[in-house]
Amino acid sequence: MGFALEMIVYLLISTMMSVSIMLGYADGKNDSYIQTAVTEAMLKAPPYGYITPEIQADVKTFLQETRGMDPDQVVIEGTTSVYDRKAKGSSGKIELRVRYPRKTLIFMGGILTDEYKAKRTISSEYKER
Numbered sequence: 001m002g003f004a005l006e007m008i009v010y011l012l013i014s015t016m017m018s019v020s021i022m023l024g025y026a027d028g029k030n031d032s033y034i035q036t037a038v039t040e041a042m043l044k045a046p047p048y049g050y051i052t053p054e055i056q057a058d059v060k061t062f063l064q065e066t067r068g069m070d071p072d073q074v075v076i077e078g079t080t081s082v083y084d085r086k087a088k089g090s091s092g093k094i095e096l097r098v099r100y101p102r103k104t105l106i107f108m109g110g111i112l113t114d115e116y117k118a119k120r121t122i123s124s125e126y127k128e129r
């Protein structure tokens with residue numbers, strides 16, 4: 001009976017560790033895809049001087065198509081309106097922050113809530129001479 005009990009405990013622990021490793025891998029992929037989306041968006045921003053609605057839609061679409069993230073939960077902040085627009089050659093920086101809620105399952109059915117976060121800044125554009 002002792003051996004059977006030891007095997008049950010061993011299988012329970014190894015199963016929970018395997019699930020934890022798989023969920024950690026998924027978290028890492030989500031984070032890297034968010035970082036990629038933010039970096040690509042920042043490369044498109046300087047000619048416009050701000051993060052246009054089209055660029056914001058591209059970020060949300062990319063995250064939905066690649067990782068199945070809900071676009072309604074993607075929060076985009078920073079230089080996102082035409083009123084915050086940076087002029088060509090100005091000393092201002094264009095800033096973009098993206099957040100997405102993160103839920104982590106823990107042992108015995110618990111859930112931890114956190115956020116994926118990515119932040120990038122870039123100069124408005126080259127300075128004219």
